[in-house]
Each structure stands twice: as C-alpha cells, then as structure tokens.
Amino acid sequence: MPDTLVPAQADRELVRRMAAGDEAALGELHDRFSTLVHSVVLRIVGDPDDAEEVLEETFWQAWRQAGRYEEGRGGISTWLVMMARSRAVDHVRSRRRFREERWEQLPEPAEMDGGGADAGEPSPLESAQADEVRRVVAQAVAKLPPEQRETVELAYFRGMSQTEIAEATGQPLGTVKTRARLALQKLREALAVLREDGR
Amino acid sequence: MSLEMTHDDVRAALAAEALGALDGEEAEAVRAHLAGCDECRRELESLRETAAALAYAAPQVPMDADRSARLRARLVARAAADRGGASADAPPPANRIGALASGDEESGVIPISRARGRRGMMGGGWLAAAAAVLLLIAVGAYAARMKGRYEALSDRYASLDQERTQLVQAIAKRDSTVAALSGPGVQVIELASTQRRAPGGRMFWDPATARWTFFAHDLPALRPDRDYQLWLITPAGPVSAGTFKPTPDGLATVQATYALPRDQLRAVAVTEEPEGGLPRPSGQPLILGTYGE
Numbered sequence: 001m002p003d004t005l006v007p008a009q010a011d012r013e014l015v016r017r018m019a020a021g022d023e024a025a026l027g028e029l030h031d032r033f034s035t036l037v038h039s040v041v042l043r044i045v046g047d048p049d050d051a052e053e054v055l056e057e058t059f060w061q062a063w064r065q066a067g068r069y070e071e072g073r074g075g076i077s078t079w080l081v082m083m084a085r086s087r088a089v090d091h092v093r094s095r096r097r098f099r100e101e102r103w104e105q106l107p108e109p110a111e112m113d114g115g116g117a118d119a120g121e122p123s124p125l126e127s128a129q130a131d132e133v134r135r136v137v138a139q140a141v142a143k144l145p146p147e148q149r150e151t152v153e154l155a156y157f158r159g160m161s162q163t164e165i166a167e168a169t170g171q172p173l174g175t176v177k178t179r180a181r182l183a184l185q186k187l188r189e190a191l192a193v194l195r196e197d198g199r
Numbered sequence: 200m201s202l203e204m205t206h207d208d209v210r211a212a213l214a215a216e217a218l219g220a221l222d223g224e225e226a227e228a229v230r231a232h233l234a235g236c237d238e239c240r241r242e243l244e245s246l247r248e249t250a251a252a253l254a255y256a257a258p259q260v261p262m263d264a265d266r267s268a269r270l271r272a273r274l275v276a277r278a279a280a281d282r283g284g285a286s287a288d289a290p291p292p293a294n295r296i297g298a299l300a301s302g303d304e305e306s307g308v309i310p311i312s313r314a315r316g317r318r319g320m321m322g323g324g325w326l327a328a329a330a331a332v333l334l335l336i337a338v339g340a341y342a343a344r345m346k347g348r349y350e351a352l353s354d355r356y357a358s359l360d361q362e363r364t365q366l367v368q369a370i371a372k373r374d375s376t377v378a379a380l381s382g383p384g385v386q387v388i389e390l391a392s393t394q395r396r397a398p399g400g401r402m403f404w405d406p407a408t409a410r411w412t413f414f415a416h417d418l419p420a421l422r423p424d425r426d427y428q429l430w431l432i433t434p435a436g437p438v439s440a441g442t443f444k445p446t447p448d449g450l451a452t453v454q455a456t457y458a459l460p461r462d463q464l465r466a467v468a469v470t471e472e473p474e475g476g477l478p479r480p481s482g483q484p485l486i487l488g489t490y491g492e
C-alpha cells in the first residue's frame with residue numbers, strides 16, 4: 001500500500017501508545033478510521049447494529065493486539081481494514097449458519113461503485129489525499145472486466161470462498177484464482193501510479 | 200491429509216488468500232509454504248495491502264453520530280479497565296486492613312499505638328476497582344443495546360445492572376471507610392486478649408471527623424440472643440459504640456460517629472451482652488485497649 005493513503009508516522013505513533021496502555025490513543029484511532037472501517041463493514045454485514053458490533057470487536061482487537069503490530073509490515077489502515085473485513089465476514093457466516101440460509105438468500109448489497117463523491121459528512125479521512133485514493137481505486141475497479149470485478153466483489157464483500165464462488169458462477173476453481181490474481185494486480189498497478197504521482 | 204503445493208501453485212493462490220477466499224485445506228498448505236518462502240510472503244503482503252485498499256471502493260458511510268460517540272466511549276472505558284486490571288498489583292485497601300487487623304497474636308493487654316498517619320492507602324487497587332465500575336457501566340450499555348434485539352438477554356441485563364449498583368454501593372462504602380482510616384490525625388488503638396484463641400482488634404479514630412472504625416478478629420461465636428458490644432471508656436463512664444455479631448470466621452467491622460475530646464478517651468473495650476446491648480457493660484471485657492495521649 002502506498003503510504004500516501006495515510007500519514008503513516010502519526011498512525012504508528014497511535015498504535016505505539018495503545019501498546020503502552022494509553023486508552024486515549026484507542027479513541028483517536030477510532031476517530032481517524034471509524035468511517036473507513038464502518039463503510040467496509042456495513043457493506044459486508046448490511047445492518048447498522050451488526051456493523052456497530054463488528055466495529056467494536058475490531059477496535060477492541062486492535063487494542064489487544066497493538067503490541068504485536070509489526071511496523072515493518074503493512075500500514076495501519078491495512079491492518080485495521082483486514083481485521084474488520086475478516087470479522088465482518090465471520091459475522092455474516094455465523095448468522096448465515098444460524099439461520100440456515102444459503103448465500104443467495106442474503107440481501108443483495110449495493111453495487112460496488114467507489115462511493116465517496118456524494119458520501120455524508122466529512123471525516124478525518126476526508127482529506128484531499130483520501131479522496132484521491134478513493135478516485136483511483138474506483139477507477140481501477142470500474143476498469144476491471146466484469147467477471148474479475150464480480151470475483152473480487154463476492155470474495156471481499158460477500159465473504160465467499162473460492163469454492164463457493166466457483167459453484168455460484170459455474171467456473172472452474174483455477175479460473176476463480178486467475179480472476180482474483182488479475183484483478184489485484186491491476187489494482188496494485190493503479191495504486192503504484194498514484195504513489196509515483198504523489199511524490 | 201495435507202495438501203501438497205509447489206511454489207508456483209502457491210503463487211497462483213496468493214490473490215485468493217489476500218481476499219480471504221481460500222478454503223481450509225488449501226489455506227493451510229499456503230501458510231505452511233509461506234513459513235519458508237520469503238518471496239511468497241512479500242508478494243502476499245503486497246497483495247493484502249492492495250486488497251485492503253478495496254475498502255475505498257465501498258460507499259463511504261460514516262457511522263451515525265450518536266452511535267459512534269457511544270461506541271467510542273465504550274471502547275475507551277473498556278481499554279481503561281483493561282489497563283487498570285493489568286497493572287493493579289497492589290491489593291485493595293480492605294485486604295491491607297485485614298492484614299493489619301490479624302497480625303498480632305501476643306497475649307496480654309496491648310498498649311496503645313500512638314497516632315500514625317495512614318496515608319498511601321489509595322493505591323492501584325483502588326484505581327482498578329474504579330475501572331471495573333467503568334467496565335460494568337460499559338457492559339451495561341452494551342447489554343441495553345442488545346436487549347431490544349434479543350429478548351432473552353433482558354434478565355441477564357437486569358442482574359448485571361443490579362450487580363453494577365451493588366458494586367457502586369460497595370465501593371462508595373469502602374471509600375468512606377478508607378477516608379475514615381486515612382486522615383492525617385487518625386489514632387490507632389489496639390485491643391488484645393489473654394485467651395487461647397487470642398481475639399483482637401484495632402480501632403481507628405479520627406478526632407477531626409469523629410469517625411470510629413473498628414476491626415476485630417478471632418472473636419468466639421456468640422450464644423443465641425447475645426451480641427458483642429463496643430465501648431469507648433471515658434472518665435465519665437463507658438459510652439456504647441454499638442453492638443455487632445462476628446462473621447462465622449470471627450471477623451467483625453463496626454463504624455460509628457461520636458465526637459469525643461482527645462483527652463477524654465481512656466480505653467476501648469468489647470464485652471458480650473444480651474442482644475441489642477446494654478447502657479452499661481455487665482461483664483468483663485473480652486478485649487481491651489487502653490489509650491492516653
């Protein structure tokens with residue numbers, strides 16, 4: 001992830017303070033990232049109550065694991081978003097198991113559109129920089145061939161495994177893997193361009 | 200049976216892993232390979248960073264402001280309680296008092312301990328207790344939200360809420376006890392006995408606030424219809440500071456408020472009396488502590 005996404009040093013300082021037991025830093029982390037994390041979680045779970053629950057679990061996990069965060073690795077937003085996505089998907093899966101529903105019966109989430117432009121009130125991440133990231137990601141996603149976009153959508157936002165995706169789309173497993181790989185490679189290239197432009 | 204995957208197989212599966220889409224057996228095989236392959240590990244990290252950026256592809260929906268403020272408050276309270284619990288290695292004040300009250304086993308009438316400052320009792324244990332209340336409040340708020348969705352939780356919530364109320368009351372009581380023991384001018388009078396099981400006690404007297412706090416240990420069990428009675432012995436005669444019954448393990452605490460000039464206390468004593476107590480002691484003291492400036 002290009003560190004254009006976030007002022008990396010300030011965020012790492014927050015995580016260092018959390019690891020040292022400073023609960024105010026957890027509040028600040030929440031202020032900085034709740035809109036981004038809420039957006040992705042709401043997209044996955046589809047219900048504000050469920051989203052709140054997942055957000056609480058996610059930020060709590062961040063508090064408990066702050067000491068194990070490795071600075072040399074990904075950025076703070078990646079760390080948080082990946083924890084949130086995984087918890088949201090678990091949430092949907094357990095709910096699905098509970099209701100014995102098939103994934104086809106879940107409410108259809110809104111089409112992946114890059115959002116942002118007409119989103120609600122500004123958050124700390126509504127900086128020009130974040131807007132730029134959002135624009136680039138939206139463009140890159142929009143340029144993906146429909147079958148690649150669908151694969152990413154089903155895996156990332158619907159929490160489906162590659163086997164489930166293969167069944168749902170009637171494609172071989174290898175094809176699902178290839179589509180996922182091509183989609184992420186294109187997105188990575190787009191983000192790399194953003195980083196070069198930003199310097 | 201574990202799945203065998205070559206480096207190239209793993210490379211081909213890394214995007215699916217970054218999207219969290221690998222099924223169990225394959226995910227295990229990929230993770231096993233990653234442990235020994237830097238190249239694949241770096242590639243996965245890069246793909247994970249990319250996948251995380253997909254969060255920006257979701258429509259940006261800020262959380263409802265009230266909901267967000269409540270969540271933030273809950274998180275900070277939970278974190279404060281978490282930190283307080285982890286760092287509180289000092290025993291809570293009551294434990295220290297218990298240790299104080301049960302230390303002396305010598306026989307005979309114990310001379311007076313002169314006034315000792317009792318500062319420094321508000322340690323980390325106290326902070327932890329306060330943090331625990333915050334945690335319970337946070338849990339209470341959380342339970343309140345769940346209640347509407349899961350009716351079955353309402354009973355649990357009621358008991359939590361009651362527990363919280365009891366804890367708040369217990370801590371308020373402890374707070375006032377600590378205050379009564381920790382004033383700069385608090386006097387300490389020790390009471391002891393010649394009996395075999397050596398009952399004993401300690402009286403904390405703060406002349407400034409007229410607060411008396413008494414702890415006793417190893418008190419023999421009472422016969423039915425009997426009470427222990429605590430006396431302040433003054434030149435004008437004994438003044439009752441109340442009656443009490445010990446716990447099954449012989450412990451007792453009495454608190455009283457009674458204004459007495461500093462030079463008017465001669466001794467503190469406990470006698471056994473008919474239930475409800477008497478205006479004057481009827482027998483010999485079980486434990487006694489004399490006092491003089």
Ligand SMILES: [Zn+2]
Pocket residue numbers: 206209210232236238239240
């Ligand atoms: Zn490899």
